[in-house]
Amino acid sequence: MIEVKHLRKKFGRKTVLQDISFTAEKGEITCLIGINGVGKTTILNAIMALTPIQGGQILIDGERVSKRTFEKVAFIPDAITMLPQMRIKDAIAFMADYYHCWNQKRADEMLNFFGLKVEERIANLSKGNTAKVNLLLGLALDVDYILMDEPFSGIDIFSREQITDVFTSHLIEDRGVVITTHEIQDIEHLIDKAVLLDDGEVKMAFNVEEIRETEGKSVVDMMRQVYQR
Amino acid sequence: MKINFNNRDPVYLQVVQHFKEQIAKGMLEPGQEIPSRRELAGNLRINPNTAQRAYKEMEEQKLIYTEGNSPSKITKDESVLAAVKKELVTDAVGTFVASMRSINLSLEEVMDLVKTHYDEAGEGKS
Amino acid sequence: MKSYLKLVNFEINRFLKLYVALAAFTVIVQTAVVIIHARSYLATAKDAVTKDMIPRETFLSDYGPMSIVRAMDGWFQLPIAICIAVLLIYCFMIWYRDWFGKNTFIYRLLMLPTNRIHIYLAKATAIFFMVLGLVSLELLLLPAESKLVELMVPIDYREDYSLNGIMEAFGDLNILFPKTITEFLIHYGIGLMMVFILFTSILIERCYRLKGILYGGIYFAFALVIFLLPNIVLIFAHTNYLYPVEMFFVELLLGILVTAMSIGLSHYLLNKKIRV
Structure with missing residues (x-):
């Protein structure tokens, strides 16, 4: 379980996150929802210790973030973070070189599924293919948790469909996934849990099937309730 | 298989409903094997947990049955x-x-x- | 440890193209300068001895013999100056390219399942190796160039130097070519320490951004003052309290202290304060 407890974050004098608490379970897809600039990416950065926090605590299976947790949690940022001059195979070799938990079989499977050519340079890839390589580099790690920042934004519809397929496959199954989005429509049926963020706080966190069952409301209905006041 | 889900009813119940319709129309025959929960999740582009829950619900309603490790099948119970x-x-x-x-x-x-x-x-x- | 070595290798590879270009540039320019000098010397000598009938001895005493040292002019030293400048700039680039490149690679580096200080140490090691590499190249190049003079100019018209003798001719650049192990350790030890201080200052800037420029500058000055404290005291006190050997050990101690402080602070910054 990823536990974020009372996370507080300031940029200079501006408080971006006031008091953020939520958990993300293994085997579930947790979606952080909020408008742009609400601090979704900052939360993921904080989980990976990529930005200093002013308060609160983050635990991965009860453990504080350290070099060990990087073999447990993978972060897939919204843009690829490999050097542009690298070929896909170089990027893969780089990952395999540093991570014990790199799973080459899975990487090959995804290369195949996405139809990517390992000889291609990252700089020359289309937006959609760049997103796919980015996803591959994270998902081929045998980690328990995966954080994804806006995996569906800014890519063509076919790439989007392929990425959606990944979400319903064994590549995701049994892992804990945290994804951020500002557009929920495409993935409403994919997620288990929604965390609605606004004003640096968690306004509401709920299991989406439960809300449909008990209140007959969609995620968008809940968002309307929270954001249109 | 394609379902147009609405967003306000539980997805798992919509899946169950879909199976019932298929059975009633004879598209799914008694004793016919059905996809694994992972295949179903992939086909319908839904969360595997939801597919799992739909199958659990169908088992409880005796719409499908599973023998040992073999894939689940549509019931033959008239x-x-x-x-x-x-x-x-x-x-x-x-x-x-x-x-x-x-x-x-x-x-x-x-x-x-x-x-x-x-x-x-x-x-x-x- | 293994990941540290991998990172060193990775950092060197990233710079390799430019580095090889630098080395090639140095070889080509220096060799060309030596050849041009040797040929113009030979032409002058030929004119003087055959056309103007000046006796060889008179020519040699007036004009001096040819040697590699004669060729080590400003043009000869230019590639060295350029190498120094490029490596100095690269000390900054080695960090900033990870933040400002097209794809922010610093994410990748910071998320590696390894101690983050390894990134810092690997970058410093890479710079250090690159400096040593270029210095070694020059040390190989000088005897080769000396040999070239020998091949081009007859023995009667030239004066051969030992490697030490050639290096004397470098003047201020001599600092790059220490003649004893002790000198080597002192010069390059101080150099490495400076790289650590600079890297820590850069990290301070990366953590605190605008304010960090000021903090980083302050840290840089502060670290230097600590290291140079005995010398500063000397200037103001006008008397030498310490024997040279004592001075050496005090400096050694202070050097280790400043280096440890830089590494320790960087360790803290990379783990707790870094921003992508």
């Missing part, structure tokens, strides 16, 4: 199959009647309409 059909028919008639009543049609008018349409549809088929 009484369950009949009940599914009855449930769907009852639901459909219920919806139909409700909408007829809401525009104040009498039973006779409705029956006439139904008869005409039923015959036309039959002719169109042959």
Whole structure:
């Protein structure tokens, strides 16, 4: 379980996150929802210790973030973070070189599924293919948790469909996934849990099937309730 | 397989409903193997947990059964199959009647309409 | 440890193209300068001895013999100056390219399942190796160039130098070519320490951004003052309290202290304060 407890974050004098608490379970897809600039990416950065926090605590299976947790949690940022001059195979070799938990079989499977050519340079890839390589580099790690920042934004519809397929496959199954989005429509049926963020706080966190069952409301209905006041 | 989900009903119940319709229409036959929960999740682009829950619900309603490690199959139990059909028919008639009543049609008018349409549809088929 | 070595290798590879270009540039320019000098010397000598009938001895005493040292002019030293400048700039680039490149690679580096200080140490090691590499190249190049003079100019018209003798001719650049192990350790030890201080200052800037420029500058000055404290005291006190050997050990101690402080602070910054 990823536990974020009372996370507080300031940029200079501006408080971006006031008091953020939520958990993300293994085997579930947790979606952080909020408008742009609400601090979704900052939360993921904080989980990976990529930005200093002013308060609160983050635990991965009860453990504080350290070099060990990087073999447990993978972060897939919204843009690829490999050097542009690298070929896909170089990027893969780089990952395999540093991570014990790199799973080459899975990487090959995804290369195949996405139809990517390992000889291609990252700089020359289309937006959609760049997103796919980015996803591959994270998902081929045998980690328990995966954080994804806006995996569906800014890519063509076919790439989007392929990425959606990944979400319903064994590549995701049994892992804990945290994804951020500002557009929920495409993935409403994919997620288990929604965390609605606004004003640096968690306004509401709920299991989406439960809300449909008990209140007959969609995620968008809940968002309307929270954001249109 | 393709389902247009609505966002307000639990997805797992919509999946169950879809299976019932398929069974009633004879698209899924008694004893036929159904996809694994992972395949189903992939086909329908839904969360594997939801697919799992749908299958659990169908097992509880005895719509499907699993023997050992083999894939789940559609039930051969006639009484369950009949009940599914009855449930769907009852639901459909219920919806139909409700909408007829809401525009104040009498039973006779409705029956006439139904008869005409039923015959036309039959002719169109042959 | 393994990931540290991998990172060193990775950092060197990233710079390799430019580095090889630098090395090639140095070889080509220096060799060309030596050849041009040797040929113009030979032409002058030929003119003087055959056309103007000046005796060889008179020519040699007036004009001096040819040697590699004669060729080590400003043009000869230009590639060295350029190498120094490029490596100095690269000390900054080695960090900033990870933040400002097209794809922010610093994410990748910071998320590696390894101690983050390894990234810092690997970058410093890479710079250090690159400096040593270029210095070694020059040390190989000088005897080769000297040999070239020998091949081009007859023995009667030239004076041969030992490697030490050649290096004397470098003047201020001599600092790059220490003649004893002790000198080597002192010069390159101080150099490495400076790289650590600079890297820590850069990290301070990366953590605190605008304010960080000021903090980083302050840290840089502060670290230097600590290291140079005995010398500063010397200037103001006008008397030498310490024997040279004592001075050496005090400096050594202070050097280790400043280096440890830089590494320790960087360790803290990379783990707790870094921003992508």
